[in-house]
C-alpha cells in the first residue's frame with residue numbers, strides 16, 4: 001500500500017492506494033475559503049495552512065483506509081511543480097513518515113498525477129490514450145503509451161483554462177475559485193448571447209485563452225451598469241468559448257494520433273459542460289472516454305499515488321536530501 005501526499009497549491013491531500021490502483025482513501029482539505037477573500041491563492045498562507053493540516057489529513061487518510069502506518073509499504077509525494085513553500089511542506093512530511101520506517105519514497109510530478117488519474121480503479125484506462133489536462137496552472141494535451149511518462153502534444157501559450165475561468169469569474173464578481181461558480185451560473189444563461197473568440201493558435205495543438213479573457217473584460221466594461229443583469233449570459237458564453245477551444249483541440253488530437261481512448265484530467269475536467277461536450281465528441285469519433293469523478297480531477301493525493309506506481313522509488317536514505325521544485 002502506498003501513502004501519498006499532495007500539497008502543491010491550496011489543497012492539503014493524503015491518500016492510501018494499493019499497488020493495483022485501488023483507492024482505499026482520498027482525503028482532501030481544501031483551503032479555498034481561506035484564500036477566497038484575497039481573490040486567489042496567497043502562497044505564504046497556503047504553506048502555513050499545510051503545516052497545520054498535513055498531520056491531521058494524513059491521519060484521516062489512514063483512518064478512512066482502515067489501516068495504519070505499519071501497513072504502509074511506500075510513501076509518495078508531489079515534489080514539483082507548484083508553490084515552492086507549499087511543496088516543501090509535503091516533501092518534508094513525506095520524509096518524516098518514510099525515514100523512521102526505512103520505507104522507500106517516490107517523488108512525483110504533479111502533472112504526471114493528473115495525466116494518470118484515470119488509471120486508478122474502478123475501470124482503469126489502458127494505454128495508448130490521450131489526456132486533456134486542464135487545471136488552474138496548466139493546460140495541455142498528452143499522449144500516453146506507457147504510464148511511466150507522457151508526451152506533450154500541445155499546451156497553452158498563455159493562461160491555463162482554469163486561470164481563464166478564475167479570472168473571468170472575478171470580472172463577473174464571482175468568488176474564488178471561479179470555475180465551479182461560472183459552471184453553476186452558466187446553467188442559467190444563454191451561451192449564444194455573446195460571441196466570444198475561440199482562439200486556436202498555430203497549426204499545432206496549442207491553446208490560448210488570454211484574448212478571450214480580454215474580450216470578456218471589454219464586454220463587461222461596455223455593458224457598464226447593465227453587466228450585473230447579464231451575468232448568467234456572460235458566464236454561459238464565456239464558458240462555451242473555453243469548452244469549444246478545448247474540445248476542438250481534443251478532436252484534432254484524436255484524429256491525428258489515432259488512439260482508441262481519451263481521458264480528461266485537472267480541475268477544469270470537473271466542468272459539467274466540458275464533460276458533456278467530451279462525451280459527445282468521443283461518441284462521435286468512436287473512442288472510449290474516461291472522465292474521473294470530480295474529486296480525482298481537482299488536486300488530490302490518489303493521483304499522486306497513481307503516478308508513483310509507474311515511477312522508480314528512492315530507497316532510504318537516498319531521499320533525505322530530496323528537494324522540492326517550483327517547476328517540473
Ligand code: KG4
Pocket residue numbers: 009134135136137138161162163165166177178179180183266267268269270271272297298299
Ligand atoms: O487541478 P486543480 O485542482 O489545481 C491545479 O493544479 O491548478 O485545478 C483548479 C482549477 C481552478 O482554476 C478551478 O477554477 C478549476 O480548476 N475548476 C473548474 C471547475 N472546478 C474546478 N473550472 C470549471 N468548472 C468547474 N466545475
Ligand code: ZN
Pocket residue numbers: 110114135136266267298299
Ligand atoms: Zn493540479
